[in-house]
Structures are given as structure tokens and as C-alpha cells.
């Protein structure tokens with residue numbers, strides 16, 4: 001994830017505090033004609049602070065693409081995205097990076113760990129860059145929380161896929177973000193480890209009031225969320241509360 005040297009975060013606009021994500025008529029097309037693909041076809045979605053949302057849908061329905069737009073990692077072809085009151089479509093790359101820092105945690109399917117850094121450094125260095133004084137102690141405690149206290153000095157290549165996934169989760173959780181995006185966070189984990197990671201995500205959600213937005217194919221994980229949004233062929237085909 002890029003880090004900008006500029007210390008000035010963009011000021012939020014006047015959107016109500018309780019709305020964390022507001023997407024309006026979001027569209028995404030990729031590729032060029034005649035091979036252009038319509039990935040998202042007009043998504044309207046509002047998420048309020050403290051919600052836990054599971055995003056479901058068949059493979060290829062656009063879940064990861066939608067998350068990338070909502071997290072400010074990609075730009076839509078049309079429509080608007082406001083996150084924490086900030087107009088993500090209008091921000092340049094540097095300001096987007098600053099806007100995400102500390103506020104938004106992201107766990108992607110590809111973990112994007114830096115291969116030349118140990119597990120501890122992968123978690124601690126972004127914290128340091130964000131100005132955290134006790135970055136290494138905090139990183140060690142986050143890695144301990146995901147069951148990797150014994151792997152601090154291992155490099156990504158020395159870790160299993162599931163261990164790398166847990167480093168990525170620790171890195172996303174370490175800044176205590178108010179909004180956490182996770183793309184199949186338990187996808188590479190055995191049932192027991194996956195369940196422990198889910199407990200951790202939901203504990204942060206409850207204790208810190210963090211908003212959770214999780215892509216999953218796991219019905220148990222979806223059922224623990226307060227709301228289930230289903231995508232089908234680039235549209236929202238269902239949006240329901242689970243309570």
C-alpha cells in the first residue's frame with residue numbers, strides 16, 4: 001500500500017457521521033471494446049457506522065471489484081463513493097492513501113506482504129510510518145493475537161499461505177481502523193484457525209465499534225454479520241439483515 005510523505009489528511013465533507021460508506025450508481029467497466037466487460041452495473045449501497053456486512057455472490061459477480069472501489073483502491077467508471085464523509089472519486093492517489101491510513105484496514109486475497117521484511121516488520125513498518133510510537137510492540141501483540149507470536153522473525157516465503165494471510169490480517173487490524181475490509185479473510189485457513197480469526201474480527205467489531213465489510217463464501221461467517229448483501233452479475237440482488 002502506498003504511503004505519502006504529506007502529513008495533511010483531507011478534511012471530511014458534511015456527510016452525517018453515522019454513514020461510513022455511501023455508493024451511488026457505481027459502475028465499473030474493464031478492458032477495451034470489443035472485449036470490454038461490464039463488471040458493476042449501478043450499485044447503490046449505504047453502510048452505517050458499526051455495521052457488519054457480508055458481501056456474497058457467485059464467483060465473478062464483482063465482489064472484489066466492488067470492495068476495491070469502496071476501499072479507494074480502484075476508481076469507478078461512473079458514480080460516486082463517499083467513505084467517512086470523503087469523496088473518494090475526487091481524491092488523487094496521495095490524498096486517497098492518506099485518507100485510508102489509520103482509518104481503513106484492508107485484507108485482500110493477495111496479501112501484498114513485502115518479501116524482504118519479516119512478519120513483524122510487515123506489520124510494524126506501516127504503523128511506524130503512520131506515526132505510532134510503539135510500533136514494534138504493538139505489531140508483536142497483533143501478531144500474537146492472530147496466533148503468530150512464534151513467527152515474528154520469519155519472512156513471507158518461510159510462512160504458509162494461511163500464516164501469510166494472518167500477517168495480512170494483523171497488519172490491517174494494527175492501526176485499529178474504524179472500517180475494515182476483508183476479502184475472504186478465512187479462505188486459506190483450516191476450520192479452527194478460521195474460526196479463531198473470525199472471533200478476533202468480531203471482537204474488534206464489538207469492542208471498538210469498527211465497521212466490518214467482509215467478502216465470503218463461508219455461510220458461518222456470513223451468518224455472524226448483521227447484514228448480508230448479495231451481488232449477482234454486477235447488481236445487488238439481495239440486501240437483508242440477519243437479526
Ligand SMILES: Nc1ncnc2c1ncn2[C@@H]1O[C@H](COP(=O)(O)OP(=O)(O)OP(=O)(O)O)[C@@H](O)[C@H]1O
Pocket residue numbers: 030031037039057058059060061062063064065066
Ligand atoms: N482487469 C480486468 N479486465 C477484465 N475483466 C476483469 C478484470 N479484473 C476482473 N475482471 C472480471 O470481472 C469480473 C468480476 O471479478 P471479481 O474479482 O470482482 O469477482 P468476485 O465476485 O470477487 O469473484 P471471486 O468470488 O471468484 O473472487 C470477473 O468476471 C473477472 O473476470
